Amino acid sequence: MTEGKSGATRLEGDGKRILLILGTPKKDSLCHALAEAYSQGARSKGHVVRQLRLGEMQFDPVLRDGYEQSQTLEPDLLEAQRLIHWAQHLVFVYPVWWGGVPALLKGFFDRVFLPGFAFKYRNRSQLWDKLLSGRSADLLVTMDTPRWYFRWVYGAPAHRQMVRTILGFCGIKTRRLSEFAPVRPSSEEQRQSWLRKAEALGTKA
Numbered sequence: 001m002t003e004g005k006s007g008a009t010r011l012e013g014d015g016k017r018i019l020l021i022l023g024t025p026k027k028d029s030l031c032h033a034l035a036e037a038y039s040q041g042a043r044s045k046g047h048v049v050r051q052l053r054l055g056e057m058q059f060d061p062v063l064r065d066g067y068e069q070s071q072t073l074e075p076d077l078l079e080a081q082r083l084i085h086w087a088q089h090l091v092f093v094y095p096v097w098w099g100g101v102p103a104l105l106k107g108f109f110d111r112v113f114l115p116g117f118a119f120k121y122r123n124r125s126q127l128w129d130k131l132l133s134g135r136s137a138d139l140l141v142t143m144d145t146p147r148w149y150f151r152w153v154y155g156a157p158a159h160r161q162m163v164r165t166i167l168g169f170c171g172i173k174t175r176r177l178s179e180f181a182p183v184r185p186s187s188e189e190q191r192q193s194w195l196r197k198a199e200a201l202g203t204k205a
Contacts, residue, residue, distance in 0.1 A: 015047035018205055019087035023094030023105035025055040030183060030191065034140050034198040035093045041202025050083055054104050061107020067115055080112050084132070089205055090172060093140040095183075096150070096158045109166055118170040130171025137167055137174045138205070140198060143181035150181070176201065 020039055024031045039049045057076040064071055073081070084090070094105050115121065120129045139162060143150055150156055163174045178201060180194045 015045060016042075016205055017086055017088045018042055018047050018049045018091060019083050019089070020049055020051045020091040020093065021105075021108075022051060022053045022055070023092055023108070024102055025104045027055060029095070030142050030180065030194070031093045031095055031140075033191075033195055034142070034180065035091075037195045037198035038091060038093070038138075038140065038202035038205075041199035042205045043202075045203050045205070047202075047205055050087070052080055052083065054108055059108075059111060061104055061111065063107070063110040071111070073111070077112055080108070081117060084112070088135060090135060090137045090167075091140065091205075092137065092162070094142075096141060096143040096145070099150075099154055100158045100161060113166070113170060128169075130169070133171030135172045137172050138201060139163075139174060139177045140201070141177065141179050141181075142183050143179060144184045146182050147179050150179075 020035055022031060022035045026032075035051065039051065042049050057080075059074040059077050060071075092105075094101055100106070113119075116131075118132050120131055122128060139159075141158070145154070159177060163177065167174055178197070180197075186194075
């Protein structure tokens with residue numbers, strides 16, 4: 001079948017190339033439903049959506065020797081790097097646990113966003129090149145903590161980590177950060193409202 005400029009088949013549309021990364025190890029959760037709603041909204045506008053479900057991937061999330069030693073990338077991580085290069089827009093859907101991102105998602109960054117792939121330090125300089133520049137990102141984040149408490153009491157550590165010290169460091173510009181909280185006391189009506197919001201975000205990808 002003939003492929004369009006996006007690398008997708010005509011049946012998939014020829015819009016923006018979107019990679020959605022589901023950053024939870026759980027097999028079923030609100031994050032899964034939000035990811036599907038966002039994908040549905042994006043595809044309704046002709047965008048091409050690929051998904052990486054970290055909980056279904058096979059890889060060691062522990063960077064065993066830091067960056068001093070190379071660690072062979074598993075096939076799933078090589079495919080992840082290929083898709084990140086392919087994508088114009090990245091979407092991360094994940095819960096906040098203990099004020100930060102889940103260990104599996106952090107391990108994914110440790111193993112995939114490597115020097116020479118995501119960034120490169122300049123010789124004899126404290127500056128670096130941002131190798132993933134030109135890409136944008138949406139973050140869909142679930143929390144049990146009320147939004148105001150997470151921001152004003154805890155200082156929103158997970159948000160700062162994602163937006164500034166991971167994505168921003170590599171040149172990826174976060175366009176929207178959407179919080180869905182608090183989850184634990186939420187009603188079915190509230191969750192359905194969140195799914196509609198996620199779908200609407202997808203239409204604006």
